[in-house]
Amino acid sequence: MGDPDESAPPPGPEDTLTPEDWRAAGYTPPNGIAVPTLNPGAPGDAPWPDRMRTLLRTPMSERPAFERTPRERQSDATARNVPRILDLTLRIGELLLASGEAAEDVEAAMLGIAHAYRLDHCEPQVTFTLIGISHQPSLVEPPVTADRVVRRRTSDYTRLAAVYKLVADITAEQVTVNDAYRRLAEIRRNRHPYPVWLLSLTTGLLAGAATFLVGGRLDAKAWLVFANAFVAAILGDRLASLIARRGLPEFYQFVVAAMPAAVSGIVLSFNDLGLRGSVVITGGLFALLPGRAMVAAVQDGLTGFYITAAARLLEVIYLVAGIVIGVMLILYLGVGFHAKLNPDESLVGINYPPVQLVAAMVLTLAFAMLLQTARRNLLLVTLNSVVGWSSYGVLVYNAQVSPIVATGVAAGLVGLFGQLMARYRYASALPYVTAAIGPLMPGSAIYLGMLSFAQGHASAGLVSITRAAAIALALAIGVNLGGEIARLFMKIPGSTEPLTLYPAVPRRAAKRTRGF
Numbered sequence: 001m002g003d004p005d006e007s008a009p010p011p012g013p014e015d016t017l018t019p020e021d022w023r024a025a026g027y028t029p030p031n032g033i034a035v036p037t038l039n040p041g042a043p044g045d046a047p048w049p050d051r052m053r054t055l056l057r058t059p060m061s062e063r064p065a066f067e068r069t070p071r072e073r074q075s076d077a078t079a080r081n082v083p084r085i086l087d088l089t090l091r092i093g094e095l096l097l098a099s100g101e102a103a104e105d106v107e108a109a110m111l112g113i114a115h116a117y118r119l120d121h122c123e124p125q126v127t128f129t130l131i132g133i134s135h136q137p138s139l140v141e142p143p144v145t146a147d148r149v150v151r152r153r154t155s156d157y158t159r160l161a162a163v164y165k166l167v168a169d170i171t172a173e174q175v176t177v178n179d180a181y182r183r184l185a186e187i188r189r190n191r192h193p194y195p196v197w198l199l200s201l202t203t204g205l206l207a208g209a210a211t212f213l214v215g216g217r218l219d220a221k222a223w224l225v226f227a228n229a230f231v232a233a234i235l236g237d238r239l240a241s242l243i244a245r246r247g248l249p250e251f252y253q254f255v256v257a258a259m260p261a262a263v264s265g266i267v268l269s270f271n272d273l274g275l276r277g278s279v280v281i282t283g284g285l286f287a288l289l290p291g292r293a294m295v296a297a298v299q300d301g302l303t304g305f306y307i308t309a310a311a312r313l314l315e316v317i318y319l320v321a322g323i324v325i326g327v328m329l330i331l332y333l334g335v336g337f338h339a340k341l342n343p344d345e346s347l348v349g350i351n352y353p354p355v356q357l358v359a360a361m362v363l364t365l366a367f368a369m370l371l372q373t374a375r376r377n378l379l380l381v382t383l384n385s386v387v388g389w390s391s392y393g394v395l396v397y398n399a400q401v402s403p404i405v406a407t408g409v410a411a412g413l414v415g416l417f418g419q420l421m422a423r424y425r426y427a428s429a430l431p432y433v434t435a436a437i438g439p440l441m442p443g444s445a446i447y448l449g450m451l452s453f454a455q456g457h458a459s460a461g462l463v464s465i466t467r468a469a470a471i472a473l474a475l476a477i478g479v480n481l482g483g484e485i486a487r488l489f490m491k492i493p494g495s496t497e498p499l500t501l502y503p504a505v506p507r508r509a510a511k512r513t514r515g516f
Contacts, residue, residue: 081117081177082119082135082144084177085113085114085117086114086119086135086144088113088177088180088184089113089122089124090110090131090133090146090147090148092109092166092184093107093110093126093133094148095159095184096160096163097126097131097150098150098152098154099156099159099163099430100153100155100434101160101428101430102299102305103300103303103308103309104300104304104305105428106124106126106131107125107126109167110122110126110131112167112170112171113167114133114135116172116173117170117177119135121135121136121137122134126308127308127311128150128307128311128312129150129311130148131147131148131150132145132147133146133147155370155371156192156372157374157428157431157434158190158192158193158373158374159190159372160430161374162187162190164426164428165426165427166180166187192372193372193374193375198369199237199370200234200238202366202370203233203234203237204231204234204237205362205366206286206287206366206367206370206438207232207233207283207284207287208226208230208233209283209359209360210229210283210284210285210287210359210363210443211225211226211279211280211283212226212356212358212359213283213286213360213363213439214279214282214443214444215279217355218352218355225268225279225280225283228264228268229261229279229284231264232263232264232284233260233261233283233284233287235260236256236259236260237257239257239259240253240254240256240257250319250322251319251321253322254288254319254326255322255323255325255326257288257326258285258322258323258324258326259326259329259330261280261285261327262284262326262327262331262334264281264284265277265278265280265330265334266330266331266333266334278451282443283443284327285323285327285443285446286363286438286441288323289320289323289441289443289446290316290320291438291441291475292430292434293312293315293316293319294313294316294472294475294476295433295437295476295480296312297309297313297316297476298476298477299476299479299480300312320446323446324446324450327450328453328454331450331451331454332454353393357386357389357390357393359439360385360386360389360439361386363438363439364381364384364385364435364436364438365378365381367434367435368381368431368435371431373431374431377425380421380432381436384417384418384432384433384436385414385436385437387410387413387417388410388411388413388436388440389410389439391406391409391413392406392409392439392440404471407471407474408477408478409478410440410478411440411474411476411478411479412478412479413482414440415429415479415480415481416483416485417432417482418432418433418436418482418483419432419482419483429483433479433483437475437479440475442467442468442475445464445465445468445471446464446465446468448460448461448464449461449462449463449464449467452464
């Protein structure tokens with residue numbers, strides 16, 4: 001790279017600014033800032049999220065550009081393809097955001113793609129429904145800006161893994177723009193790995209496994225409760241799909257999906273056989289709680305994307321409100337008919353730890369399948385849930401630690417091991433983390449709060465809902481903190497070098513408005 005003074009625009013007839021004035025104004029030369037430690041060609045061996053996150057957290061005026069060999073330098077053809085490169089960047093960013101990826105990781109991917117195709121001066125911007133990117137070669141040249149609206153969100157982690165592989169190949173400068181478009185079209189055409197009928201059965205299996213998780217028993221009555229939760233969850237899933245095809249918003253889908261489990265719980269409460277109706281309702285809640293959106297919302301807030309975090313958190317609130325309304329309508333009817341609902345049935349404690357551990361594993365496996373996780377990753381996801389649930393049980397029932405603190409610690413371990421698995425696979429951490437935190441979701445606390453409100457005990461209900469919110473917050477913060485610890489201290493798989501982009505550029509804080 002040349003000296004920055006030589007790269008500044010030459011003075012014109014009406015241009016009297018000196019190179020020092022250009023630098024004071026924040027001007028960055030088109031070929032970047034001279035950093036002697038950079039190597040020619042593609043960047044190093046670190047996973048692209050680490051490399052691009054470091055670049056993303058660097059202000060534009062301080063952001064270096066990679067040195068290029070003479071044959072790799074920007075050509076006129078590349079310059080003419082700027083709109084197409086930006087369009088490819090937006091399309092890939094749309095898929096990542098629609099899959100639930102954090103806003104910072106989406107921006108890092110967009111920046112990495114543009115940077116790999118020689119557009120070094122780009123600024124991506126991600127909000128909840130709108131993503132944009134702007135490219136300005138220099139201060140004296142007009143910018144090129146493009147944006148795209150994200151209208152649909154899908155939970156397909158197999159597709160997410162394919163997009164991550166594509167981004168990794170692009171940032172390693174191994175894929176041309178045409179090849180990238182071709183692979184992106186193939187990713188969009190790929191079918192889901194699991195058929196619809198299997199996903200419906202998996203929904204019932206998730207709710208049924210949750211009854212063993214919160215019930216803690218293994219007897220004939222427990223299997224009857226399992227069967228009721230299984231059928232109710234499948235019925236709720238089919239009803240939600242039916243009204244979804246009619247075009248009703250997702251809020252009403254959650255209202256309808258929550259009702260069958262509540263009805264089944266009320267019906268079981270009228271018998272004299274000791275069947276635990278409350279456990280059925282709690283199991284149904286586990287199958288509906290939006291854990292993926294909640295974790296993404298907190299992660300965006302912790303990394304400084306407050307608008308996206310607020311929008312995602314509002315989405316979580318609406319979905320949970322839909323669940324609450326669906327269950328509360330049935331609970332009010334049940335209380336009016338003097339249903340024998342016992343809240344303690346869903347909080348019996350760990351009487352049979354092996355049973356609950358197996359239930360947590362089955363719940364995680366079902367959750368991972370619902371998220372369309374690739375078959376080869378199912379075992380790792382299940383093992384990660386074993387780490388989280390075992391840690392939670394030891395802390396709460398052996399060490400007598402607060403359940404909120406125990407949830408945060410267990411979620412931190414899940415995030416840590418999930419990030420480790422993702423690094424060795426060079427993939428997103430979401431498939432290894434989201435399903436693994438399923439057993440830790442606050443289904444019982446939410447149910448207790450709703451039942452208290454239905455029975456007229458507003459203060460007890462408020463305490464339970466606040467407890468559920470605290471557990472959810474601890475869960476999301478723990479997952480994020482575990483991932484950040486992995487990024488800070490873990491090395492590149494198979495390498496002895498720490499995870500840094502360039503030694504001369506320090507790792508920036510997540511919040512980009514430091515230092516007032």
